[in-house]
Amino acid sequence: MMSQHYVRIKTESSLHAGHTSHYPCHICCVRGDDAEGTGRPGRYVGALKEALRTREDFEIGTENGLLPLNPLVPLCKFTGPMFFALDELHLIGHGIHKHLYRLLIGKYDVKGAMMKYSLGSGAWNVVASDLLSNSIDYKAFENVFRLPAKQRSHRAVDWIGLLSFIFPALIISRMHMDCIDPTIAIITFIQYTQQHELTYDDLDIMDNCLHTFNLFVANAIHKNTIHVSFLTPTVHYLKHITHTIRALGPPRYYSTRCMELTIGVLKKGIRSTTEPGVNAMNVLTDRSALAYLDRLGVLEGVLGGLDGGEGNVGGEEDDEDNEDNCGIGCVCDVCVYV
Numbered sequence: 001m002m003s004q005h006y007v008r009i010k011t012e013s014s015l016h017a018g019h020t021s022h023y024p025c026h027i028c029c030v031r032g033d034d035a036e037g038t039g040r041p042g043r044y045v046g047a048l049k050e051a052l053r054t055r056e057d058f059e060i061g062t063e064n065g066l067l068p069l070n071p072l073v074p075l076c077k078f079t080g081p082m083f084f085a086l087d088e089l090h091l092i093g094h095g096i097h098k099h100l101y102r103l104l105i106g107k108y109d110v111k112g113a114m115m116k117y118s119l120g121s122g123a124w125n126v127v128a129s130d131l132l133s134n135s136i137d138y139k140a141f142e143n144v145f146r147l148p149a150k151q152r153s154h155r156a157v158d159w160i161g162l163l164s165f166i167f168p169a170l171i172i173s174r175m176h177m178d179c180i181d182p183t184i185a186i187i188t189f190i191q192y193t194q195q196h197e198l199t200y201d202d203l204d205i206m207d208n209c210l211h212t213f214n215l216f217v218a219n220a221i222h223k224n225t226i227h228v229s230f231l232t233p234t235v236h237y238l239k240h241i242t243h244t245i246r247a248l249g250p251p252r253y254y255s256t257r258c259m260e261l262t263i264g265v266l267k268k269g270i271r272s273t274t275e276p277g278v279n280a281m282n283v284l285t286d287r288s289a290l291a292y293l294d295r296l297g298v299l300e301g302v303l304g305g306l307d308g309g310e311g312n313v314g315g316e317e318d319d320e321d322n323e324d325n326c327g328i329g330c331v332c333d334v335c336v337y338v
Helices: 006-014 055-060 088-104 121-132 156-174 177-193 200-222 233-248 257-267 276-296 299-306 320-324
Strands: none
Touching: 088 156, 088 177, 088 233, 121 156, 156 177, 177 200, 200 233, 257 276, 276 299
């Protein structure tokens, strides 16, 4: 699963038809439209949120996008659509953040509209110049502060940092007055998804912020100032975030960040082009073995023996705190925690 794309994992594990089907959501039964005549492919869903799918839907299948006999249903922990949690790193980072950036650079502008949500190229050039001349201590952040040079130049954490910090500081003041409040609302909503602790009052604030943004988008589409193709399944899934949090807790606790960090560690040792999966498993096994030996305090002795040197294979721990550190190569949630 670690070598697969997040959306593909979600689609295959839930036996859902996928986000490009007529029913693009695996959580509810909302129907997506083709937006005929727009010249843009994809499914576009409105602001309405349909009834949630049930446990029985995943067991017997439905006509609205679920195949029958999901093998995960017999698990005692399977509770329905919330079992397939929404991942903040992909949905928020690579999803809605990138989507909002495209909105701001004019991808969803309607030709001839009196009011535009996007900023002009001149404003973006000033922002880019400000970022290049800044004195930010990047070591204090997990992301880089720059505008994307090309489509895949930004990681998910870079998109999150861009919207959480750069948009409020440099972008909002340059926007049309009618766009400022809904933009602040969606940024506030997204910033809450990055918290490790959330109260029920916080969730109410998130719901109100998302309602403000959705109402603005619906009115803008009605007035033909934002293109209807903005309403992708990614935007729709935002409506399910607070419901997911109420069921599972803050998104950071079931994020794929640890998995992505693990992939970053493993891919450096993967050399095979014919059997990358087998190669990845061997690298993972080797690193886990090294971490285990290091935790026992015998790694140096084992490696010394392999090199023909002397080592304390059965050795005593030199550091009393060694038992609290997993050591090199470890990919547990403590060592790779972000």
